[in-house]
Amino acid sequence: MALVAPGYDYSAVLTSAKEWIARCLVGDGSMFFGRTLWTAENFQALHVHYVLRLDTGEGSFLAKLHAQLDDAPRDAKLLMAEIYWAMQLFPNNSLPETKVAQIQQIASWADETIELDCRWLEKDVLAGVGSSGPGYSTHFWRELVFVIRLCQRVKSLGQGERVSIFEHYQALADLLAEETRTDDRQFRHMLRFFAFPERVERMSSNRNRIDVLVAFGVADRRAISGWSDVDLDDALLDLRGRLGEELGTQVLDFYDPPLVSRWKADTHQPNDSEPEVNEDTAANDSSAVHMGSPVNLILFGPPGTGKTRHIEGLKALYSDTLADVDRPDWLRGLVTDMGWLPVFAAALAHLGHPSTARDIAGTELCVAKAAPSQRRPRQVPPPVAIYLQEHASASLQSAPSVTRRAPAIFDRSDDGRWVLVENWRELSPESAALFDAWQQGPQAGAAALRRYRMVTFHPSYGYEDFIEGIRPVEDETGQVAFRLVDGVFKQLCEQAAKNPRHRYAVFIDEINRANLSKVFGELITLIELDKRVTVDGQGGFSGSTVYLPGSQMHFGVPSNVDIYGTMNTADRSIALMDVALRRRFTFREMSPNYDVLGITRDGIDLSRLLKVMNARIQYLLDREHCLGHGYLTSVDAADGLARTFAQQIIPLLQEYFFDDWSKIRLILSSVSGDCPFLGDVTTRATELFPGVTVNDLPAQQTRFRVTDPETWTVEHFVSLYV
Structure with a gap:
């Protein structure tokens, strides 16, 4: 587990x-x-x-x-x-x-x-x-x-x-x-x-244990049925280890994607079976918490505590490999970010013969592109014939009202059916790439289909980037015009609404660096877990929505969208977050993990070293400015530790203490009070200003400097904690 x-x-x-x-x-x-x-x-x-x-x-x-x-x-x-x-x-x-x-x-x-x-x-x-x-x-x-x-x-x-x-x-x-x-x-x-x-x-019966082991090919069901609890635990532990290596993360759960779909046909109930309880329980309460509920989670802690690494591990759970994805899901992922031009071109190339506009619109690729969403019951494509005329070769005559646009890749046969021009691949590489990917199908070793978006907040990040806003856009003719463009989160919600059987996620790094009320806007209400919307197969949806004046549509956040954020407490306190937003998220503190640090090959106990330094930082400052274990996980000898101190830890301490070197010296002092990492230079006023009365100046000043890292020895580092 x-x-x-x-x-x-x-x-x-x-x-x-x-x-x-x-x-x-x-x-x-x-x-x-x-x-x-x-x-x-x-x-x-x-x-x-x-x-x-x-x-x-x-x-x-x-x-x-x-x-x-x-x-x-x-x-x-x-x-x-x-x-x-x-x-x-x-x-x-x-x-x-x-x-x-x-x-x-x-x-x-x-x-x-x-x-x-x-x-x-x-x-x-x-x-x-x-x-x-x-x-x-x-x-x-x-x-x-x-x-x-x-x-x-x-x-x-x-x-x-x-x-x-x-x-x-x-x-x-x-x-x-x-x-x-x-x-x-x-x-x-x-x-x-x-x-x-x-x-x-976390399985409360052996039924799911056996189902998992059979589905993943560990053993035959008849053989497994005779195994003891210990046998089943051992087999699942071994299976978890192998799956972790395969997916590149140990943050795995057999009741969540991507593993659940590989052994459980009905993933609506992620645990052993439908809830059914006696008269003394509230299982009939529809608001009961189930493991499939949306996630609003913020990881917070000092720098170097593994917040970003944890997010990287979660990404694998929102990525579909060949074994996890069925063809409709794969097709939707293929065309999600595509315009209609490459979709129509790939569809016509796939048909392989002169075809009518109706034939093109009926291909599985166009059907996937037109899948229902929150925005409209079905994403009806533009009139195919008119669209193809806009991108037709110069030899084809069209109505005066049709505006020609590049690339000109379509033509008509003598019987009025549509074909591609001979050099369509060179004229529209995007269409060619889509066609090739479609023909190849989901191949082993191909890049995983991502069901997540990764963004980093900053002071200039706003509603227009996250939800929707007017942006300059270059059309096919090279002309720049201002258009309403969907932001990254709205795009993700549209994708999730089309594919309600899978979970989607947005990962927000440095979530506390932006004006969160400005970025989320109306979504400050919609992201609540009990306000999420569910979308049916026809595009109808139920749940709380708001009217977006820009796109003039009702918008809601699907229940299969998870929101993760990270925040560095050394940059900004969690207390400064908007109260309305804070109560909509669960917060998980990521503290320094001393257990992952061992002893270097030349005898430096990194765990004890970091504990002592953090204890001193907490005493002089607070726990939010501790040093994370991530600074030392790759250190295996004194020379590497010296580089880390000189290039990362000491500069970070300068920021923490606003260049108050007397406090930095306390952090880096040995138990005897010496500090081999910092030296001091005392300058007297009479030496700088000979022959001048300097009554208004201090008689002398002492300035600290970092000593040469080449001189730092194993004994110097050990002296910090022994």
């Missing part, structure tokens, strides 16, 4: 699960009530009052549970509230608000109130990581029995044995396998995932 999936941040859920394992399963503590609660005695009470009193009759689960626990000890009721919380960490089939209400309801049976601002009840904690499928809710009472018996087994072990189980994958897998012999429950997959998310996929 990739700890960061495309566009989704599970860190809050995983952090909460890790805390629960340490505090409650390994220890005997509590998540909400500040007392010893997860004890063998309390689980025995639940065994007596719940397991031995199972009620499979009519009525909602919570109503029956309330009756079963009516005479149970108070601590047993509180323990049940926390068990229920833990069992709701994985599913995303119901709203976090619904989960909170249910947990508080159980706690109220013990006359206890859990404050709404409790960290463990926040939305990002209870949002879930995947679908549990209908079986989990329908048989939730069985899952609860499994959890109680499993915890009784864990609590029968010593503290050291518990620690070992949750530190070693095989130990936990063996324990779960023993408990599963008599009860095959989904929570065993959830617990394995929470304990070892880097090792286990």
